[in-house]
Amino acid sequence: MDKLFHGSNVIVEHPDIRIRGYEKDFGYGFYCTAIESQAKKWALSKKGNHVVNIYEFEGHNGYKTKVFSEMTEEWLDFVIDCRRGRRHDYDIVEGPMADDQIWNYIEDVVAGNITRTAFWELAKFKHPTHQIVFCTQEAIKSIKYSSHYNL
Numbered sequence: 001m002d003k004l005f006h007g008s009n010v011i012v013e014h015p016d017i018r019i020r021g022y023e024k025d026f027g028y029g030f031y032c033t034a035i036e037s038q039a040k041k042w043a044l045s046k047k048g049n050h051v052v053n054i055y056e057f058e059g060h061n062g063y064k065t066k067v068f069s070e071m072t073e074e075w076l077d078f079v080i081d082c083r084r085g086r087r088h089d090y091d092i093v094e095g096p097m098a099d100d101q102i103w104n105y106i107e108d109v110v111a112g113n114i115t116r117t118a119f120w121e122l123a124k125f126k127h128p129t130h131q132i133v134f135c136t137q138e139a140i141k142s143i144k145y146s147s148h149y150n151l
Contacts, residue, residue, distance in 0.1 A: 004032040004132065004143060006053040007042025013145045015055075017137060026093035027082045029133035030140055032057075038097075038129060043151055050151035055143040057132075060092055063139050068095025071123055073116070080106060091139035097129035 006012060015030040024031070032055060033039050043050040060067075066088070068075040079098050082088070083106070098106060105122050108114040114122075134140045 002034065002057040002059070003146070004034060004055045004057045005036050005039030006030070006032045006055065007039040007044070007046070008051050008053060009043070009046035009048040011051055011148050012053045015134070015140050015143065015145075017135070017140070023083045023085050024133070025079045025082060025098050025131065026095070026133040027088060027135060029093075029135040031131055031133045032143070033097075033130050033132065035128075035130050040151060051148050052151065053148045054146045056146050058142045058144070061142075063091035063136075063142065064089065065092045065094070066090045067093075071096050071120075076106065076109075076116070076119070080110060088135075091136045092132065092134055092142070094132040095130075097131045099129060 006015070017029050019028045033042075036052070039052050040050075043052050066078070068078070075095055078088075078093075083098075083103070102123055105114065105119050109116055109119045134143065
């Protein structure tokens, strides 16, 4: 089993999909990461408490999954579509994260302010990121709450 982390302002023993707020990289769902320091950043960005939740992940077995091992043209198109509100039918999507700076570059590509070539030059200097989103209630069953800690 793999360990995943979710940064929040609350303890999340029973993850759920909440469809509200702005569109995210891989659409709506429950977002986790395999990078603990990234989950800490997510937790510290929340108002109130700063909690890192820890889960055991049973794997992608039997779920319709899309995995991006790195930022590619396909990843870029997928993120643009999801951020624009287009839905997909995957249970789990995993790959790099478009942080605020990367998202600004993506917006520049969409607006025609920079080329895709320029985007890739700017994006390659960013540190590694990881996110995995559980897009269906069925997929959420593949993770089990383990513990949490406060920052």
